[in-house]
Amino acid sequence: MTTLADPVPGGRPGDVERATALGGELAGRGVHGVVLAYVDTAGIGRVKTVPTAKLATAAAWGVGMSPVFDTFLADDSVVTTDVLGSPDGDLRLYPDLDHLVVLSGQPGWAWAPVDRITQEGERHPGCSRTFLRRIVADAERRHGLTFKAAVEVEWSVGRGTAPEGTFEPAVSGPAYGAARQVELSDCAADLLAALAAQGVDVEQFHPEYAAGQFEVSVGAADPVAAADRSVLVRQTVRAVAQRHGLRVSFAPAVLGRGVGNGGHVHLSAWRDGSNLHSGGACRYGMTAEAESFAAGLLTHLPALTAVTAPSPASYLRLRPSQWAGVFAVWGRETREAAVRVVTGTRGLRDRAANLEVKPVDLAANPYLALGCLIAAGLDGTTSSASLPEEITGDPARFGAAEAAARGVRRLPVSLAEAVAEFRGDEVVRAALGPVLADAVVAVRQGEVAAVDGLDDEQVAAAYRWRY
The missing domain is CATH 3.10.20.70 (Glutamine synthetase, N-terminal domain)
Known part of the structure; x- marks a missing residue:
């Protein structure tokens, strides 16, 4: 612990x-x-x-x-x-x-x-790890709740010999393909060995959708340990790849078009050793508290994107119909929903059920992201917020009138829009405190100004090797 x-x-x-x-x-x-x-x-x-x-x-x-x-x-x-x-x-x-x-x-x-x-x-009021520790401690003291969390890590593998600043995929096999795994076999084996030696519980490792893209999923831990692990995993991926003559990018968008790198968060609330997302009388076995927690996330997601998708490059990734979760809706195992209810396989649901928050990438500070997500969810439980209608399939299929009738809301389409939502959300800003909240606004506004006038490809290039 x-x-x-x-x-x-x-x-x-x-x-x-x-x-x-x-x-x-x-x-x-x-x-x-x-x-x-x-x-x-x-x-x-x-x-x-x-x-x-x-x-x-x-x-x-x-x-x-x-x-x-x-x-x-x-x-x-x-x-x-x-x-x-x-x-x-x-x-x-x-x-x-x-x-x-x-x-x-x-x-x-x-x-x-x-x-x-x-x-x-x-x-220090600007320390994000201390902030997350406080959120976790307060949740247990005031609400009797503990949490388990995990951050998925996606990255793009490029050739180390590519011209400076450019990205050339180091593998050519198809998405999720066996050929791609074989092409990276030696490096991947060394990575798994390094993570195991460091005590990182790896659940899965596989090729992903975008060019040169891979993902590692790790076991759940308390939120602070989960954020620590996210940082450690990236340090390890980068170090092992470099020893194999490769270069990696965790940037939300390595290229101006196409699927980007996510950092989806899995989060579950527990009381007295029982998972609130399983064994309840509400939809898909959720307890009333779990439904309200999910409702709190949905309510605050527009503002949360300033924390979970904090780069101008994040909005090159947050596009409809790319499984990025750009609509503030929920659904069971619905990968286009911003909040995916994961029930787990029968026989494991009491341990595996959780919420996956999808509009998160690895430009996000994981301590800030997890702390703000927990604060938003707790706001829902405190107010006994009602979880709205489930939306399945791709919400992009709805016209404007039907989307409005169903309560389907598009998340911010730019960092500037996300900052405006953040400024108007008293719950998220109060959770951070004035020093951190002001830092978030100042840094995000600075990033917006830094890419003023750039096209999508130039924005991607500006952040390609920063993360």
């Missing part, structure tokens, strides 16, 4: 002693450095590293990092809010020792996610 206690100057009880022992163990295994990892508001993974011998010092006193990164854009330019984006100040990065792993894909290195606190020892 994830450590939910906040870091403190001098280290939490037992952390320094544990880090000292870990440092010696890591050194004995040939590990020379530890990657301290977090994700910024733009969804970019940022790191500092320390020699293995300094792990105990990092556990006690943290490692310095400027708060300016909370308002970095994907291209590394900086925007500002009233409290973020200046050259002033410092934060301390504290590794979560519970989630430290030796990187099999990067020999000589270990990895740990971090929480960020101020030099005064207080929570």
